[in-house]
Amino acid sequence: MEKLCNFNHEFIIVHLLLFASLLSFTNPTPSPTQDEQSQIISRFQEYLRINTSQPSPDYKKSTQFILTLAESLSLETQVIEFVQGKPLVILKWPGSDLSLPSILLNSHTDVVPSESSKWDYHPFGAHIDENGNIFARGSQDMKCVGMQYMEAVRRLKASGFQPKRSLYLSFVPDEEIGGHDGLEKLAQSDVFKNMNVDIILDEGLASPNENYRLFYGERTPWWLVIKATGAPGHGAKLYDNSAMENLFKSIESIRRFRASQFDLVKAGLKGEGEVISVNMAFLKAGTPSPTLMQNPWRNG
Ligand SMILES: [Zn+2]
Structure with a gap:
């Protein structure tokens, strides 16, 4: 069972710092207020409640959800279906210096199947227990990462930060079944070439505690x-x-x-x-x- 332990603002801060160094941004924004934190959790829960489990993920709903969030952040949006019914959502925060290569933050929207009878809480209920643990399929692999990207962008924008390099966020389908109709097609496309990507952050291993490990190999x-x-x-x-x-x-x-x-x-x-x-x-x-x-x- 996937349980995201004590999801709190520390995760967001880790990504924020990571982006900050990528974006040559050194003044960390202040910690989110209690109210902001509960909004972050609510948005995360909303994403978790969308059943995107293989073999029939609800990509329509997840796409709509991501687009709505992107709109609230004034990000440029693009939905591409290299294969019908398998949308890739690409968001862009244009940089101030378009001659510089860009940064891509990738996450996949689909999750592996689950047998709800074997779970303490429904896999798409996103239940939070008294210790702050969130139970849901995809809470670790890897909807938490996609949402951390979004929340980090939200905070950077709120602080008035403007990146030099363009920042892309990609939400791709079908990673759990090989990614052939998702990221593989994007990597081979002109769309990707034109993005002029210099560095990509993707998923690593789930962490059972609050230590956030970074990986740099594949x-x-x-x-x-x-x-x-x-x-x-x-x-x-x-x-x-x-x-x-x-x-x-x-x-x-x-x-x-x-x-x-x-x-x-x-x-x-x-x-x-x-x-x-x-x-x-x-x-x-x-x-x-x-x-x-x-x-x-x-x-x-
Ligand atoms: Zn994954």
Whole structure:
């Protein structure tokens, strides 16, 4: 279950400071008042209550919600559907020096599915308990980030700040199913080229406490299929060079490599993001045959 612990203005301030350094802005704005804080939480809850879970996210509602917020911040808006029914919402705060490359703050609007019967509170209720914890699917991954961007922009605007570089906010669909119809299409488009982006902030790992960790790397998946071949033979006999024996040689060397990488993490010598993680995800081998089941001493 996703629970966003003690969501309060500290999260907003972290992003604000981050943007401030990106925007060469050094005077932090004052902390939000009690009233402003409850408005921030209400807006966040409203976003969480929109059911954008795969496989049928309500992108119409989330788009409308984002556009309404953008309007209240006087941001330029653009909705692009590279694939019908899968809108990308792009907001722009134009910079004062258009010759400078821009900053892009990305978040995805969809969330993974949830089984409400297994939740203490409804996954789209955005319930707040007495400790200030907010319960909702997407509270961490990653509607909180999208809303932090918005709230940081709101505070910067209210302080009279004007960025030198243009600032873009993108709200993209379908990240949870690969992003092919969302960010992937944007990255390949002229729209993106014209945005002249210099740096992008995206999601990291959810945090179970108030420590906000920043990541500056991306892991790259590499799917590897190993197909082993070898000599056929009677299942009850010992012989060399069978397909299974050859396959095990590969599996064993991968297993050893995996253990060596994992040992570095366990020993605290390397972080999770500094090693190569490898996992065997699927194994299909052999030909089901009565021969394998026979007792050779009884049946020959
Ligand atoms: Zn995510």
